[in-house]
């Protein structure tokens with residue numbers, strides 16, 4: 001008998017989460033309230049802080065759901081098959097990632113910048129082929145992208161680690177495997193993995209609430225609100241601009 005859960009057992013666990021777990025909306029609201037009340041930060045610093053903290057809240061939320069259903073991820077350090085999926089962010093998130101890299105210690109920042117330069121040279125042809133894929137409307141786009149075997153721009157291929165781990169965007173946090181890690185190695189689109197992508201609603205809802213407040217009461221310099229929230233694209237396209 002396998003030491004790992006079967007697909008059917010995973011479905012039962014999902015059902016258990018659906019029936020027993022209620023999303024902790026307060027967790028997201030409290031972050032926004034606390035950041036709004038901070039008089040030391042500028043509007044743009046508040047947005048950057050909220051981005052970081054709301055993403056952490058998504059992780060905590062997933063952790064609580066796992067506790068509820070007694071689930072233990074089988075994702076392992078150095079396993080990066082999910083870093084070959086298309087990652088989509090909006091313009092504001094892409095900008096916040098770039099800004100956060102710009103504020104990193106010099107050696108880490110230059111490592112990432114060099115890594116990106118090499119990446120866009122090495123994978124130029126594949127990136128051009130995938131540039132116009134529309135993940136939102138093309139039902140085959142995800143499969144096409146994954147099949148192309150293009151690593152994420154931020155994946156360190158020597159260590160298989162994320163170079164921007166603490167500010168990795170939401171899709172990188174919401175995709176989890178609870179069964180044999182081999183399913184990710186052996187399938188382009190494994191059916192056994194779980195996506196908590198529905199938490200985007202709480203995360204972006206809270207972000208939107210903060211932005212709305214700042215738009216009405218303070219001065220935002222770096223984000224075009226609300227336009228930047230509605231412009232979505234692949235991370236490979238957003239980050240290409242960073243190395244120009």
Ligand code: SF4
Nearest residue numbers: 083152154155162172
């Ligand atoms: S941002 Fe990091 S975690 Fe997300 S896909 Fe890229 S390398 Fe992987």
